[in-house]
Amino acid sequence: MERSKKYFWVVVLVGMVLGFFSAKSYAEEFSVPANASKVLEYINDCDRIDRKVFNVCWNYDLDAPLAGWSIINKDLKDRINIPRRPSFHKDKEVVGLNTYDYALPFHRGHTFANDEDNDYDAKTLKVTYNMLNITPMYGSVNTGIWRKVENKGDELANYFNVLSITLVHYEENGPGYYPGTKLDLARIPSSFTRIYYVEETKEEVCYTVKNLMEKIPDDTLENHQVECDKIKLPSYKGGEL
Numbered sequence: 001m002e003r004s005k006k007y008f009w010v011v012v013l014v015g016m017v018l019g020f021f022s023a024k025s026y027a028e029e030f031s032v033p034a035n036a037s038k039v040l041e042y043i044n045d046c047d048r049i050d051r052k053v054f055n056v057c058w059n060y061d062l063d064a065p066l067a068g069w070s071i072i073n074k075d076l077k078d079r080i081n082i083p084r085r086p087s088f089h090k091d092k093e094v095v096g097l098n099t100y101d102y103a104l105p106f107h108r109g110h111t112f113a114n115d116e117d118n119d120y121d122a123k124t125l126k127v128t129y130n131m132l133n134i135t136p137m138y139g140s141v142n143t144g145i146w147r148k149v150e151n152k153g154d155e156l157a158n159y160f161n162v163l164s165i166t167l168v169h170y171e172e173n174g175p176g177y178y179p180g181t182k183l184d185l186a187r188i189p190s191s192f193t194r195i196y197y198v199e200e201t202k203e204e205v206c207y208t209v210k211n212l213m214e215k216i217p218d219d220t221l222e223n224h225q226v227e228c229d230k231i232k233l234p235s236y237k238g239g240e241l
Helices: 003-029 036-042 122-127 145-156
Strands: 048-050 054-059 064-072 106-110 134-138 162-169 191-198 203-210
Touching (some): 036 162, 145 162, 145 191, 145 203
Antiparallel strands (some): 048 054, 054 064, 064 162
């Protein structure tokens, strides 16, 4: 290899290493508070667990999340993309939820903080694999329409920081467990609602996605867009969130 080519690749490698550590340091110091008034429009009386990358409202009776929110940061989301994904891990706050509780046909769906928007930092990325951030989501949804919903947030965050709020809805299922898993039937979401809000432009867009096993051919975001002011707060067995 010519000397100039060797020098070029050394510069590229050094730049990648320095970029990684500078992004990591920046990420650790970076903090954008969620728009409190906007969060409170959708979430109230919340048993809040703060994991910095995301916040979750946990229902301890149900042992599952009812809502959560995060910030998609325009300056960080594409800064560095770490290709290797970490393993899922349980959270010290919720002792009864284990990584092996979920099995096919469910995926461990990222519900509140998307891994692709947080893969600029190894520590931040790992936080998104916390089971507090995961709900049993049918694979057809996780790799289908939910991916399109997440891509919409990423698109909005090309220009501004985006507040992302997710509501998790449940139906009152009967007792028992889903075959092949340790999931109580009551803990399987019936649908998800995602709200995106941009403070600078006051733009707000909302989508509701049913947690269905069957994949809908040629499904589009437009099929799932809903009027934000008509969204109902999630509840479980008559309890307020």
